[in-house]
Amino acid sequence: MTSTTSITSTTSTTVTAGSTEPRATLGHALHAEWTKLRTLRTTAYLVLFMVVVGSAYGGVFSWIDGTGYPSLLGSDRSAFDPTATALRGYAITQLAAGFLGVHVIASEYSTGMIRTSLTVVPRRGRLLAAKALVVTAVVLVAGVLSGFGGFFAGQQVLAANHAPHVALGDPQVLRAVLGTGLYLALVCLLGVGIGALTRAPVGAFALLAALTLIVPATAANLPGTAGRLVKEFWPSAAGSRVTAVVPLEDTLGPWAGLGVLAAFVALLLLAGFEAVRRRDP
Incomplete structure (x- = not known):
């Protein structure tokens, strides 16, 4: 009788403990990350920045290229891409997209909030996946707009x-417009990976800016093979081809270029996951 009572008591305690502290599922993690992200003022500011600046710079770059069009010669006229010109604002908005990706993970390490997050969601891969999915969905919508x-x-x-x-409705135009959102979403994921690796918001953002803006802008002007390789295969340069309609020499096609960027982002995310999994908060 004593043995039976003991077993019943133990079982009851286990059930009670299980009911009061249920295992955090991916759904719970997604809900928690969405709550955190939407209540941050930074999120609203960066989303607004992406939409407003992307729209405004579409007009600015189009005015610059449009007023200069009459002076273009034959080969330059044939390479003129009205779609890519209007979508060129991604060069600025990608910094906001990447910063948002950096912010969701690196800021928690800098403030110590990561300990609370890992207490609620102990499985680190699940936590990182929830952060990446939520912030990327937000950036994808903002990028398309x-x-x-x-x-x-x-x-x-x-x-x-x-x-x-x-x-x-012209051929390939809608693909290029939607491709802007895809490109910015991948840059956001790039920020998540870099943030997980470095755990330092300022350093992560500096590295992100170098990878997406500074290196391709400067190295593409190198003469000969070096410049051509950067223009064709550097991840951000290759990925941005998805926003173009008119094909250019020495560049990958839109989907191949986006694939290069996606592969690079996947590698950084895997490295970031390993870093988060192996080290203390």
């Missing part, structure tokens, strides 16, 4: 300057 805003603003400016312009 930025692409549409830049496209429509840019085409109006090009038409007003009597330069070539296109409609959303």
Whole structure:
């Protein structure tokens, strides 16, 4: 009788403990990360920045290229891409997308909040996956809105300057506009990977800016093979081809280029996961 009572008591305690402290599922982690992300002012500011700046710069770049179009010669005229011109705001908005990716992971390490997050979601891979999925979904939506805003603003400016312009229904145009959102989402994931590796928001953002903006902008001007390789295979340069319609020499196609960026991002995310898994908070 004593033995039976003991077993019953133990079972009851186990059930009670299980009911009061249920295992955190991916759904719970996603909900928690969404709550944290949407309550941060930084999120609203960066999303607004992506949409507004992407739209505004679509008009600015289109005005610059549109007013200069009459002076272009034959080969440059044939390479003129009204779609890519209007979507070029991604060069600025990618910094906001990447910073948001860095922020969701690196800021928790810098403030010590990561200990609380790991207490609630002990499985580190699940926690990192939840962070990456939530922030990427937000950036994807903001990136698509930025692409549409830049496209429509840019085409109006090009038409007003009597330069070539296109409609959303023209071949490959919708793919390029939606590709802006895909590109920015991948840059956001790149920020998550870098943030997980470095755990330092400032250092992570500096590295992100170097990888996405500084290196391709400077190295692409190198003469000969070096410049061509950077322009064709550097991850951010290759990935940005998804925003173009007119093909260029010495560059990958839109999906191949995006694939290069996606592969690079996947490697960094795996490295970031290993770093988060192996070290203390």
